């Protein structure tokens with residue numbers, strides 16, 4: 394095992410977390426670092442600089458207002474000029490490489506990248522919609538990496554990042570502290586928050602939803618009641634931890650080393666070389682914070698009589714738009730559950746949807762597809778494209794004996810967005826784009842006997 398992985402695993406052992414979604418959390422890595430009773434005392438404790446990070450306009454209603462106060466060794470303003478750097482395979486909206494494609498598309502997993510590829514270099518954009526300069530829309534990325542972001546840090550001004558590991562665990566070192574995300578967990582890095590990723594395994598892979606729109610929140614529960622779906626207390630925010638010096642330093646007074654800070658801004662990467670790590674926040678409080686969530690804690694609800702409910706019942710997080718019920722993007726999980734519907738076609742039904750659906754698979758299989766939809770791969774069923782069970786699944790489910798059935802052989806998810814997803818040129822040219830996806834719906838025979 395490489396010493397990088399060993400170090401990351403050691404740091405990821407027994408992490409402490411703060412529990413709850415959207416809370417006013419607070420944390421200090423050094424006792425007394427957090428000011429009491431005010432945000433900006435004349436002199437912040439311990440010689441720290443006070444700084445606000447605003448994730449919403451100052452004046453947004455309380456229910457949507459997001460900001461955190463950070464108490465740091467250097468103010469974020471102390472940085473040199475950013476210059477454009479190569480975007481590589483990490484692309485931003487507007488996605489105009491290709492005309493948006495109405496066809497059903499499916500990809501296999503990303504190939505293993507060259508040795509020395511870190512999370513940032515390993516990001517590969519499949520497509521998206523909207524415009525980060527308008528703070529609306531989303532992008533779908535995959536990542537494959539095998540190296541730590543050793544001396545570099547990333548932040549995304551364009552949106553928040555929902556990271557969905559599929560293979561291998563990640564240690565996320567953020568301005569707010571450390572998070573661990575293994576396959577089956579998701580991690581969220583809010584807009585503008587600086588972080589580094591260190592793999593906990595030799596080769597890591599997964600998905601990222603970049604949400605340019607309003608921050609993800611828990612969906613309303615309506616008649617479901619006060620509990621269910623993703624429970625707020627299962628979201629975990631980090632406790633304060635800081636680097637004093639270069640990236641990876643944790644001790645007081647270590648020599649400051651240069652750190653490359655990469656910022657994604659309106660679709661492009663910009664880089665500046667700092668003379669210290671910007672992960673130097675000793676204490677913080679607020680509600681604009683990163684978090685992790687274990688998808689296995691999702692409380693799956695469904696039909697206990699008949700029919701297959703719409704998958705909105707599986708929404709973990711939603712990014713609302715100005716139209717009630719119409720999400721910029723929903724994050725939906727298909728977690729282990731019982732199917733008991735009587736006289737019901739139990740797998741996902743055939744349908745055409747005004748919303749666009751990107752699906753990925755974290756492990757196992759998905760109950761609408763017998764084969765070809767594999768962990769690390771993904772499918773895109775764009776606005777109004779006809780999709781549903783493949784032929785094998787249709788035949789099987791149409792004649793299955795309807796005893797109670799546990800679906801527990803996989804963990805799939807969906808990024809469902811209000812606008813069509815335009816794929817990037819690299820996604821349409823990729824070797825791992827499956828050429829004959831349409832065939833899964835071939836041979837669905839005519840059974841009509843009037």
Ligand SMILES: O=C(O)Cc1cc(O)ccc1O
Nearest residue numbers: 703704741742750761780781
């Ligand atoms: O597999 C899909 O296409 C996603 C999906 C799942 C489901 O249970 C119902 C509708 C739907 O679009």
Ligand SMILES: [Fe+2]
Nearest residue numbers: 746750774780
């Ligand atoms: Fe669908």
